[in-house]
Amino acid sequence: MQPGGLKEKCGVFGIYRHEDAANMAYLGLYALQHRGQESAGIATCEGNKFHLHRGMGLVADVFDEDTILSLKGDCAIGHVRYSTSGSVLFANSQPIKIICHKGEIAIAHNGNLVNAARIRNRLDKKGSIFLGNSDTEVILHLIARSEQKTILDAITDALHQVEGAYSLVFLTSDGMFAARDPYGFRPLMLARLGDSWVVASESTAFDLIGATFERSVRPGEIIKISDSGLESHMPFPARKFQHCIFELIYFARPDSRIFGHPVRDVRIKLGKNLAKEHHNDADIVVPVPDGGVFAAMGYSEESGLPFDFGLIRNHYVGRTFIEPQGKIRHFGVKVKLNPVRSLIEGKRVILVDDSIVRSTTSKKLVEMMRNAGAKEVHYRVSSPPYISPCYYGIDTPTKENLAAANYTVDEIREYINADTLGYLSIEGMLDAVQRNRDDFCTSCFTGKYPVEFPDEEENQLALFSKGEEDER
Numbered sequence: 221m222q223p224g225g226l227k228e229k230c231g232v233f234g235i236y237r238h239e240d241a242a243n244m245a246y247l248g249l250y251a252l253q254h255r256g257q258e259s260a261g262i263a264t265c266e267g268n269k270f271h272l273h274r275g276m277g278l279v280a281d282v283f284d285e286d287t288i289l290s291l292k293g294d295c296a297i298g299h300v301r302y303s304t305s306g307s308v309l310f311a312n313s314q315p316i317k318i319i320c321h322k323g324e325i326a327i328a329h330n331g332n333l334v335n336a337a338r339i340r341n342r343l344d345k346k347g348s349i350f351l352g353n354s355d356t357e358v359i360l361h362l363i364a365r366s367e368q369k370t371i372l373d374a375i376t377d378a379l380h381q382v383e384g385a386y387s388l389v390f391l392t393s394d395g396m397f398a399a400r401d402p403y404g405f406r407p408l409m410l411a412r413l414g415d416s417w418v419v420a421s422e423s424t425a426f427d428l429i430g431a432t433f434e435r436s437v438r439p440g441e442i443i444k445i446s447d448s449g450l451e452s453h454m455p456f457p458a459r460k461f462q463h464c465i466f467e468l469i470y471f472a473r474p475d476s477r478i479f480g481h482p483v484r485d486v487r488i489k490l491g492k493n494l495a496k497e498h499h500n501d502a503d504i505v506v507p508v509p510d511g512g513v514f515a516a517m518g519y520s521e522e523s524g525l526p527f528d529f530g531l532i533r534n535h536y537v538g539r540t541f542i543e544p545q546g547k548i549r550h551f552g553v554k555v556k557l558n559p560v561r562s563l564i565e566g567k568r569v570i571l572v573d574d575s576i577v578r579s580t581t582s583k584k585l586v587e588m589m590r591n592a593g594a595k596e597v598h599y600r601v602s603s604p605p606y607i608s609p610c611y612y613g614i615d616t617p618t619k620e621n622l623a624a625a626n627y628t629v630d631e632i633r634e635y636i637n638a639d640t641l642g643y644l645s646i647e648g649m650l651d652a653v654q655r656n657r658d659d660f661c662t663s664c665f666t667g668k669y670p671v672e673f674p675d676e677e678e679n680q681l682a683l684f685s686k687g688e689e690d691e692r
């Protein structure tokens with residue numbers, strides 16, 4: 221993925237009954253940092269007493285030894301967040317904790333509710349007070365207002381009213397709850413760490429703390445974990461699964477296993493299929509780091525062309541940096557990626573990326589390769605043309621800013637000044653997942669949405685606070 225490309229909105233983590241719960245949550249969030257870099261938070265429960273610490277920034281910036289020590293208790297949930305397009309609000313950082321007549325409840329959410337704005341408008345008119353503009357707060361209001369007696373029934377009642385994508389972890393004095401929408405858009409999985417239960421967005425979080433993967437939380441399942449053990453409830457009508465295929469293409473860490481698939485293996489296969497569909501004579505295959513790395517390896521393996529790291533990523537660049545007064549051309553991209561001239565010079569290069577969103581960064585990358593002496597630049601994309609925004613938990617520009625929604629492949633090729641441009645086909649993408657290929661959402665490539673959103677402006681809380689968008 222290019223700098224400033226599509227962004228996963230969140231990662232969640234939960235641990236039940238562990239003497240070092242806050243520290244384990246901290247480590248779990250550390251492993252999930254790629255799913256959100258703008259805020260992080262942990263809520264813990266010590267008997268009936270709750271503790272919460274949230275802050276803006278990376279996990280390592282938000283927490284230190286003292287804050288971890290202050291998060292007492294043996295149950296914890298945590299969250300990392302990338303704020304949706306627009307303002308970065310502390311009030312939207314998670315976990316969000318409320319005190320209501322049902323007790324204290326903390327929630328961490330990955331996904332996006334497509335009918336949240338409508339529910340919020342209704343609640344607003346009835347006098348509900350919201351602290352931020354995230355869709356997650358809506359769930360808490362629905363739980364607090366539910367007439368159901370138990371927390372489990374109130375959560376179920378609330379989730380019956382929302383539509384869209386959610387992988388949720390709740391912490392209450394009744395126990396920890398994990399829930400996943402009936403479509404299974406976002407991943408959520410379960411593991412054991414000794415006698416403790418652990419829940420996380422990706423299996424890589426289990427690896428870091430030494431937990432053993434048990435299973436995925438099923439689409440439509442609500443799990444209650446308490447001192448009586450684990451209870452599984454399936455209160456929703458079955459739906460056709462819609463796992464986000466972009467988790468496999470780009471968002472998830474390559475060392476994770478998502479929707480039953482090792483992410484790294486899928487990316488290699490995407491690259492192989494790309495090479496089969498768009499072969500070109502060349503001297504070297506170069507990935508756009510980090511998202512294009514495994515696809516480029518697959519491309520190289522299939523085509524027999526040598527693979528090498530011709531673009532080096534600076535891993536220490538934060539979200540903002542100070543640009544010099546006398547502008548440097550393409551500074552934003554250059555500060556993050558730099559070509560290896562000795563490798564590129566005089567070569568015909570296959571440049572492999574996971575996606576093209578706006579295409580402005582692709583244009584700069586091609587120019588960088590040419591300036592480094594590339595004789596030819598053949599741009600290859602390990603996913604199909606991205607033609608439609610995501611409403612299920614990924615931050616995307618509006619349709620008018622998506623290159624492939626407005627221009628033909630050849631027009632994009634001409635704009636980015638590549639010698640050739642090749643996108644993987646939808647068939648080639650689905651072939652890479654092999655098993656359960658009908659269980660994936662492909663809406664951003666087809667424009668056909670499995671869960672409707674009646675009106676974009678009205679129904680996307682994410683759009684309430686539009687601010688300056690990244691250049692992509």
Ligand code: SF4
Pocket residue numbers: 405463464465466467609610611612613614661662663664665
């Ligand atoms: S629209 Fe695209 S990014 Fe969004 S859930 Fe579907 S596959 Fe994933």
